[in-house]
Amino acid sequence: xxxxxxxxxxxxxxxxxxxxxxxxxxxxxxxxxxxxxxxxxxxxxxxxxxxxxxxxxxxxxxxx
Numbered sequence: 001x002x003x004x005x006x007x008x009x010x011x012x013x014x015x016x017x018x019x020x021x022x023x024x025x026x027x028x029x030x031x032x033x034x035x036x037x038x039x040x041x042x043x044x045x046x047x048x049x050x051x052x053x054x055x056x057x058x059x060x061x062x063x064x
Contacts, residue, residue, distance in 0.1 A: 002027075004039045007020070007040065021050075025053065
């Protein structure tokens with residue numbers, strides 16, 4: 001499993017966010033199908049369509 005935490009903390013300034021999402025997409029395409037990816041961000045940040053990766057669906061954690 002590959003975990004990338006705190007994606008909402010990457011500033012949008014200077015195209016950083018765009019470059020990060022492009023790098024994540026490239027990594028997903030280059031690796032074999034077996035690894036699972038978990039990308040985390042605060043729920044309010046994920047409402048921004050710029051953070052959404054096509055083909056992936058958000059999941060919320062359940063309380064223990």
